[in-house]
Amino acid sequence: MTRATRVLVVDDEHAIHRFLKPALEVNDYEVLSAGTAAEGLKRIAADAPDVVVLDLGLPDMDGKDVIARVRQWSDVPIIVLSARDREAEKIAALDFGADDFVNKPFGMGELMARLRTALRHRMQRKGETPVVNIDGLVIDVARRRVTWEGTEVSLSPKEFELLAFLARHSGRVVTHKQILTAVWGPAHEHDTQYLRVYIGQLRQKIEPKPADPRFILTEPGIGYRLLDAA
Amino acid sequence: MALPNVPRASPDALLALANREGRGRLKIFLGAAPGVGKTYAMLLAGKTAQEDGPGVVVGLVETHGRRETDELLQGFEILPRLPVLHRGKMIQEFDIDAALKRHPRLIIVDEYAHSNPPGSRHPKRWQDIEELLSAGIDVWTTLNIQHLESLNDVVQRISRVRVRETVPDTVFDKADELVLVDLPPDELLKRLAEGKVYVQDTAARAVDNFFRPNNLVALRELALRRAASRIDSDLLERMQSGGVEGPWAAGERILVCIGPDDTSPMVVRHAKRLAESIGAPWLAVTVERPFKQLRDAERRKVEEHLRLAESLGADEVKTLLGSDLVQELLRYAKFENITQIVVGRSRGGWLAEALGRSLPHQLVRCAEDIAIHVVTVPEPKRSPSRLRLVLPSSLRQRGLHPLHFLWSAAGVVCAIAVGRLMTALVSLPNVSMIFLLAVLFAAVRFGIWPAVFTSFLAFLGYNFFFIEPFYTLTVARPHELLALFIFLGFAVLFSAIAGRIREQAQIAVTRAQATRRLFEFARHLSSLAEPQMVAEGAVAEVQRSLGAPAILLLPRDDDLAVAAAWPPEDELDTASMTAARWAFERDEPAGLGTGTLPNVPWYFFPLRASHGCVGVIGIADRFASHAGDGTKLDSEVRTLFETLAELTATALERSRLAREIAAAKTATDTERVRNTFLASISHDFRTPLASILGAATSLIYFGSKLSDASRQDLLGQVKDEAEQLDNMVRNLLAMTRVEAGALEMRPDWVDLSEAFDRVVALAKRRGAAQTFETIVAPGMPFVPVDPSLLDQALTNIVGNAVRYAGSNARITLEASCDDDEVLLSVMDDGPGIAPDMLATVFEKFARGRGPGGDGGEGAGLGLAIAKGIVDAHGGSITAESPPAGSPAADGHGTRIVIRLPLREKIS
Structure with a gap:
């Protein structure tokens, strides 16, 4: 690696920059700061950050619009900072192409973990891995095989498609709409009841304790997250 | 598989059944003449009913001293009677209130057709019984066939005795059970001779007339036929409601034509009997011709005849409108598939008769496939009033x-x-x-x-x-x-x-005036907001339009109370009040000229709105004219009054809805303010909390790796943000105190330049990137204010400037004074405040709408608190945008000016 990983923090609150900067720097990130959406967009274009931490509440532009604009020409991972009570906004942000979100207020440990996941996926996307191994749960996308600690798990085609989609985004949250559109097609993007049923069936088949899921985690009101491949 | 052809119950029959639910059952003991033993039979049956269980009460039975009946009465619970003074005599009457209060399972009340003395709640006993039935009490009663309305003239013809006490056929037909008490005429005559028959104080000649064998045979036949036809219709109804396909009426439909002439009642009764005998529905109509205006008396007559048809159970009673009487009648007949038309003979006068232009003639000529019945009732003797009929209305009117x-x-x-x-x-x-x-x-x-x-x-x-x-x-x-x-x-x-x-x-002008009156009345009422005002407006207008005293009652505390009256009146006498309550509860007119408490001097009309009755309006009896058996309100006055009442009800309803909407709006406003407040409070708390949590977790995870300076800065941030939180909590408390008027003041001498420095330093610590400038006029005295409150007010104002003016703005704090006042101002050259917001910036939860992001949102408390603090010091605070007298670079900018009174000075 020729240069340090670059993080762009876009937030209008001075206080956020004030503690993020030293904490990120000490973890060998190069920190870029922007106080407005316009400045943030400019810096993404000019400085090519490796990952963006974006506050949704910016004074000059809606955070969702910022994501939409960035996605027109860049697939830089975007982690959204948002208040817990703004579920709808978060879902919209994810649908617009954000990679993950962190609720405010947050601990630094959580933010760092999300940053790492996002960055790893950026690497993976460059060389797609057909086999995902999560703590003994092996998903072979190309051969359509799933094994749990060596024994094969039998899945229906839809169940497999659903698991494969989650595996492709392992470690990241995917919204109901994204899953439904990808697996069932755009006509079913609101049929969350399908999803609930299939997620339940999947958990019965792959989770050691389906009532206390380990692999497929629920993000209440937003979507699901498959445990990150270690 | 095809569905089997299941006969279905007729909806009409089922509806009739449903209407009966919850109602008491009426059993009538029908006799052909007095003395056949109806009361005896009724009491005998009552004995049997008593064996089924308690709750059988005798409401009123006249034994007329007959020993057998008296003996039968033993063992019954008998309701005490109500003594009523009538024509100087004390008479014992049926006490309906006692009966309702006792609420027995079954009550026995003699003489269905009895007329109550004036001053009773209802003029007729059958109306009392109606009330008992609707209260769910079963009633048994007795009736002689001659008291039935539709047979009235037949009986008169047979017996030459005019019976005045009649029962409408509709209530008779509604009776659930009919028991015919029959006694052959010979035996009846024997009983009469033995003195066992009591005949109400009728002249002896009349008695002799009445109790002739021929009469009795005829009356008996009437009673038997009536009972038989009743059984027929009962059977039919049961077959229909049970879905049995039965002998349907042969499709005959009868139309009776009603006019103002005195023969119409007989024509109507004839039609009723005809319809009954062939089991056909019958309709009664009158034709109003625009070019033949009826006089008031005639119109009243027509209405009376239509009401008679209604009470006889006509299936439809209608007023048709058309210029040609015959054509209109035939058109309607065709439309309604009428097969028989009943008319009286004497329509049109002798000339029309001679020329073949009378109604029957014309009908016979023009009708197709319709049988015409011409009822040839003897022409009543021409009375003087009949002569007046010839004179055009203009003469007398x-x-x-x-x-x-x-x-x-x-x-x-x-x-x-x-x-x-x-x-x-x-x-x-x-x-x-x-x-x-x-x-x-x-x-x-x-x-x-x-x-x-x-x-x-x-x-x-x-x-x-x-x-x-x-x-x-x-x-x-x-x-x-x-x-x-x-x-x-x-x-x-x-x-x-x-x-x-x-x-x-002239008629057109009068009508136009009346219409305009109504229109103006409606417009006037709709401009009134409060129900009280609507009530007052309504009574004033009713009084003005009708020239009679008016009163309006509205519900208050589960009862009715006089809301307005003209001429002013605060209370009603008990009887009137009862009538008003009746009208309100039953949603029916009561009092003067109605079937309920007709002796009350007011005619009460319920104010009906979409949600039911909203009140009662009444007019006094200036228009009462004594006609017939009761006092009646002139029909035109009544129509106008009822129209006014409807308008009033609508206006009352509207004002009530307006009030509800206003209340709902206040509620949603409060709700909205609270939501806004909670949202902004949670946001305002979250930002410093996020910083504290972020900084603290950074220190925990990476503390060892961080440089000393960074560590110090993070610690400093934790402290600063904690202070910020503290400040917010203090602001909230201050606001609460300002609201409660309990702001604690500890005035001290304050150096304004020091205060400015503190405020600017705090703003910078919180990340304010703006350029600050403080100007304190030379020779500025110390100011006697509460130092911490002043700091808070200024901090809030400056915080506002920092938040809205933009990071490149320049913020100027200035202090000056004259002899009796200190002027403090905070000015920025930011985008300024929109003119429409300027008026409300000091209101609680008023928030700038400029920036859309998190940074632009605050609790909207800052300036409100500043104002509260300044007010508490006896000063004033104003906002200017753009600032007066200082041309900001781009024409924008904001200045908040605080004026504090200066009573003493220390330099």
């Missing part, structure tokens, strides 16, 4: 003013004078034209009768002055005589036409 005739005569004199003058000057071939002018004048000005009068006067004057030999009433030449009479005929015709036109114009 407006009265004949002697002055009008005088003026008309003057017109003729003028015509004579002008005629003389003209004949003297020029040779006019026909002077009669001038006289026609006088006739026209009289007709247009005074109506038909003065005009006719003028015609004759002109006829005489013309003859006297202008026809040879002059100055005599003799006519020399025959052709002039002819001309003279042609003139007279022409003049009279002319008078009639002109008079009629004038009359119609």
